Amino acid sequence: MKNLLSASALMLGVLGAGAANAAEEVNVYSYRQPFLIEPMLDAFTKETGIKVNVKFAKEGLAEKLQQEGEYSPADVLLTVDIARLKELVNKDLIQSVDSTVIDENVPSQFRDSDDRWFALTLRSRSVYSSRDRVGKLGDDFDYMDLAKPEWKGKICTRSGKHPYNVSLVSSVIANHGEAEAKAWLEGVKANLARKPQGNDRAQVKAISEGLCDISLGNSYYLGKMLADEKQHAWAEAVYLNYPGQNAQGAHVNVSGMAMAKFAPNKDNAQKLMEFLTSDVAQKMYAELNYEDPVKPGAASSELVASWGDYRADKLPLETVAENHEKAMKLLDETKFDL
Incomplete structure (x- = not known):
């Protein structure tokens, strides 16, 4: 009996450790091509130790979330175009994020009034x-x-x-x-x-x-x-x-992010979203994608800046x-x- 109890305790310890390790990850569904976002995600992992798992899709992201429902592993959604972000709102596939960091980094005109989506870059x-x-x-x-x-x-x-x-x-x-x-x-x-x-x-x-x-x-x-x-x-x-x-x-559109409605790793998801609006990530976005940072004061790349300022x-x-x-x-x- 003593050996059985010890074995059970050991098994619970292993499962507990596995759960803890599993919690140190975040799952991303993305319309953005891998080479455009992987450098930022790698930088996030290096800074936080949180592993980022990414699923890329050309289309059908909203439909996939609907099919998966509450069992979806998705935490953070990355997409382009305001219409696609609005679709996620209309289909009730995302949730509000209460983050002072994000609110300070993303101007109000480039985020949802109920904090359900946020712009990352401007084009x-x-x-x-x-x-x-x-x-x-x-x-x-x-x-x-x-x-x-x-x-x-x-x-x-x-x-x-x-x-x-x-x-x-x-x-x-x-x-x-x-x-x-x-x-x-x-x-x-x-x-x-x-x-x-x-x-x-x-x-x-x-x-x-x-x-x-x-x-x-x-x-x-x-x-x-x-x-x-x-x-x-x-x-x-x-x-x-x-x-x-x-x-x-000038009319601007955005690439943006949102937290999935049933995000299983909510805390890590918010950490990633906050990181993507940081100076480090915004600079990487600007250099890699020829887009304008959404964060006020963050510099565009030298090439983009050479095209001139605009309102x-x-x-x-x-x-x-x-x-x-x-x-x-x-x-x-x-x-x-x-």
Whole structure:
């Protein structure tokens, strides 16, 4: 009996140690590509000793969380685009995080009013212009100018229904109203050089080939193209412009994070989320991804800084996201992609 009790105590001790070790981890579900976030996660582990387990997905993250329900191992969710963050809210898949650290590091316009999601980086929805045929656009240039007749047959863009463009349309609705946004979409469509297609880089390639003169594209793609031997020439053919500098400001979208509703490692999840808003992680994000840090005072990379300062639209992204369905409706009504 004594031996049995000793064995039982030993087994409980082993199980207890295993539970303790298991607690020193955090599980991440991510839409962001591995090479974009692994350096930050490795730095977190080095600083805290907490192991980070990552599952990467191209799509279906919300559906996966719904299927797993309360048994989901997910702790922290990393994604891009305000619409995807809003989807997590609408489907009740995330929980509020009460963190003074995060609140101090992330401005209110770039986080949920109930602290259910937080931005990590900013990327402007910029306008690329041909160096040879157009030159640098001035501060007076605004997104609304894309509908002016002077740009007829000169604009390239990817699908209007891509999340990046839907968010831009949502911001136009928020700033100008639904009727004006529809008229704007009709004007932009009339000015397209070709049917919407490809990705943001493909539009810059089209400018370099003379197919169009200006295009819509996220700012960080300029850095990615400059770093790519095959695409470097495309980047050299354009200027990056931040619209709305004398109006509402440039529309910005975000990469962001949230804590899963049933996070099994809640304390470690919050530690990771706080770390990702720290100076160390924000600097790494800026250097690796050509994005702007969300934390006030954190420096952009030298390359991104060389593109010039810009003023972002102060409209809360939560407000922008509320117009997502209206934006999709207008894109259908105007047959933008057809």
